[in-house]
Amino acid sequence: MDKKKKRFYVRTVILAILVAAIAFTVYTTATKDTVPLLKVGAEAPDFSLVDLDGETHRLSDYKGKGVLLNFWGTWCKPCKKEMPAINSQYNAFKDQGIAVLSINQAQTVFEVENFTDSFNLDFPVVIDKTKSVTRTYNVNKLPASVFIDPEGKVVRVYEGEMTEKMLAEFFSSIKPK
Structure with missing residues (x-):
């Protein structure tokens, strides 16, 4: 495999990883529910x-x-x-x-x-x-x-x-x- 093809495949893989990471971030942000402070009746966490x-x-x-x-x-x-x-x-x-x-x-x-x-x-x-x-x-x-x-x-x-x-x-x- 020549240098140009190898570089093309490496760049394609890197680009695919970046696109997947961005898509994952957008998806999790868009579907994130607001978390309530704490449920009534729950044991209050010690600190x-x-x-x-x-x-x-x-x-x-x-x-x-x-x-x-x-x-x-x-x-x-x-x-x-x-x-x-x-x-x-x-x-x-x-x-x-x-x-x-x-x-x-x-x-x-x-x-x-x-x-x-x-x-x-x-x-x-x-x-x-x-x-x-x-x-x-x-x-x-x-x-x-x-x-x-x-x-x-x-x-x-x-x-x-x-x-x-x-x-x-x-x-x-x-x-x-």
């Missing part, structure tokens, strides 16, 4: 993240309490709007067995501290630096909130901004009996 004071928080440490996992970013306008409501309702419910774990989306400590200081938040704020928890919980839109009962089961998933009234209702549904 471990560090807060702004260097303290480690594991979801399993909160067993026996109702827990709100609130995923957010400093750039997210609805996140900013709901933070005071979360803080207010946390303070109203914390003595009733409710915990809030606020999970920032991989931003710098400086950005997160400026944000939390401006709201004077009373609950732990952790940074998901690698977004591993965000991926585990299939969070795609912010803000996203996952409400977990004292047994560790997901009872509600909410995407979007929450009001104080909604939070009061949601916290009431997960507080220990």
Whole structure:
């Protein structure tokens, strides 16, 4: 086989591989369903993240309490709007067995501290630096909130901004009996 024919076959094979890869990417993107955060009734996956004071928080440490996992970013306008409501309702419910774990989306400590200081938040704020928890919980839109009962089961998933009234209702549904 001469050089030209060999080069032609190699180029044809490479081109075929590229076309197949592009077709596969287009197909998987077009047929991808949006994955829900987590199914209600599912066991909430355990994780471990560090807060702004260097303290480690594991979801399993909160067993026996109702827990709100609130995923957010400093750039997210609805996140900013709901933070005071979360803080207010946390303070109203914390003595009733409710915990809030606020999970920032991989931003710098400086950005997160400026944000939390401006709201004077009373609950732990952790940074998901690698977004591993965000991926585990299939969070795609912010803000996203996952409400977990004292047994560790997901009872509600909410995407979007929450009001104080909604939070009061949601916290009431997960507080220990």
